Amino acid sequence: MKQQDAFQNFCRLMSAHVMLVTLAISAATYVQAKEGALSATDNPGLVAFTQGSYQEAEKYFTQQMANPAQKNDSLIYLSKIALDTGRIEAAVEHIEAALAIEPTGAEEIVLAGDIYCNQAQQSSMFSALGLAKKCIAHYEAAVQQFPENTHALVSAMRFYFEAPGFAGGSSKKGDELLARLDKLSPEDANIYRVFLLEKEGKSDAAMVLADKLSQQQFQSARNQYELARFYRDKKQLAHAMPLYESLRNKPATLENKWYVNDSLLQLGEILLAEKQDIRRSIELMEEYKQKNNNPHDQHYFWSSWSLAQAYKANGNNDKYAQLVKQIQTEDYKKNPEFTKRFEAGIKAH
Template sequence: MRIMVFLISLLIILFTSFCATAQGLNLQESIKLFDQKQYEKAQVHFQSLFEKHPDHVDVACYLAKSALASGDYGKAVEVLEKAVKIDSTRGDCYYVLGLAYARTIPEVGVLKKMGVAKKMQGAMLSAVRLAPDDSDVRISLISFYLSAPGFAGGSLEEAKKHLAILKEQSPDRTFIIDGSVLEKEEKYPEAEAVFRKGVLEKRTPMNVFSLAGYLMRRKQFEEAISLFNEFLAMDPGWQDPKKAGGYFMLGLIYEARKMQKESETAFRASLALHPDPWMEKEINNRL
């Protein structure tokens, strides 16, 4: 009898171990797809895992990241609002939740924008409190303070305060933020110099897109076009602007230059890549 009980117990342990290993492999395979930037496929995998393990915070966070990269912002918000209730100590989850709120703001009505902006600020503040040494987290909070209007929590002074901390933590990550602060202060030559230095130091998709956007706002269209085309030839990650956005910006530049054929071609290229709903609406209004 004792031998039978022992054997049954052993089988249970082995079976449990096998299942745990299989689940671990599934998670690792999904993460591998994410790291390979196969975001839509990764989202399908993480969704399947999430349905089996809805309380697994790592799965929820990866599912949300994949959803963000795929443009499914509502899914990212839905998943992470539950995840941070399960584990309120995860600064990385609050960070992704803040990004998800940011992406949904253009999609909601005017009356709801304030509420979503406040949720975004709350998530970013929680992320910084829980992960104060994470540069990406602090950069996102600074970006909020720079982009939000004052009545929704925006503050140039708060942005500068956190920028000073960022310069101590990661001086090589401050170019875009430094340039944005200088632009907001209307110090345009200084802002352009910082944006250019960022591209010279690290020619990343984010840095190239940011310089192109700045030059576009200053109506330096020729170089902006060249940089947006360079961005489109890159392989942006889940935190970077989407290629649909690059084509959208080109469409706006060509439109401003009265180049109707080129503008239409760029807008249609953006539509083919499934841009955000607000962007799609803007494009359809122009075609």
């Protein structure tokens, strides 16, 4: 029973990580440098994909399957759409078809690993262990074939550190990959090291490293966001807010826009929690909803509920009731943690 609990916790951890990364990575990331590669600036499918209009994007990429030059890229996007919308069997089918088309790229192989990790979460203990092996096998293949690809390296490293030993976890292998990451991207390595130190119970050392990193210029919006999240989780809001504020003011690109936009939500929620400036909290979260209202985003329902609470705190009961009703008409119960918090919150109000 302990093994099963440990493995389920690992699956939830990996699933949360995978969904955050796959939602945030630019559409162009999955397009490999090969003949016929798609351009996000002039392709209607990619425009729909990056806006979260998955039905429209899926229709487009399905039609493009007939074009041999676009088939591989289209399969990758179809697998990504299926993963984000919870259709894991379709995601597996599409990514396996994509992998059968040569040449394969690092992001394509890592995506396959991500999909198998997500499939493990939805499977029985026996099946999940086999899927975990397929997950790490793809991460390892990506690292071996593309040794300087940091995304592949981080994915494999996270698996080794976070999976229980009976599922393939290995702190020794994790340490080896972390050492390699130090050479390729010290920023990526140190951001992960902050969370690793915290996990190991070395909170003081984690905070010292976090404070040091917060004084540096970030190369990656994701890393800046992750460090801000660390401070927020530690209730060090005075440290988190400047990082989010700086991030939200960066010019949005395909690569960073999820983090830039989500910083609006994070700032709004902090102001709401601190009861510092509820009107400003509402402004930030309304701006967030205008920029990211994708129902498949992991923060879609959370942002609606936070915004409702902000209106309630500001005395606008009609707007609160409107947002609550909107959430109730949607399929929010697919997220058990949100469902628990939301329904308890309604009763409390």
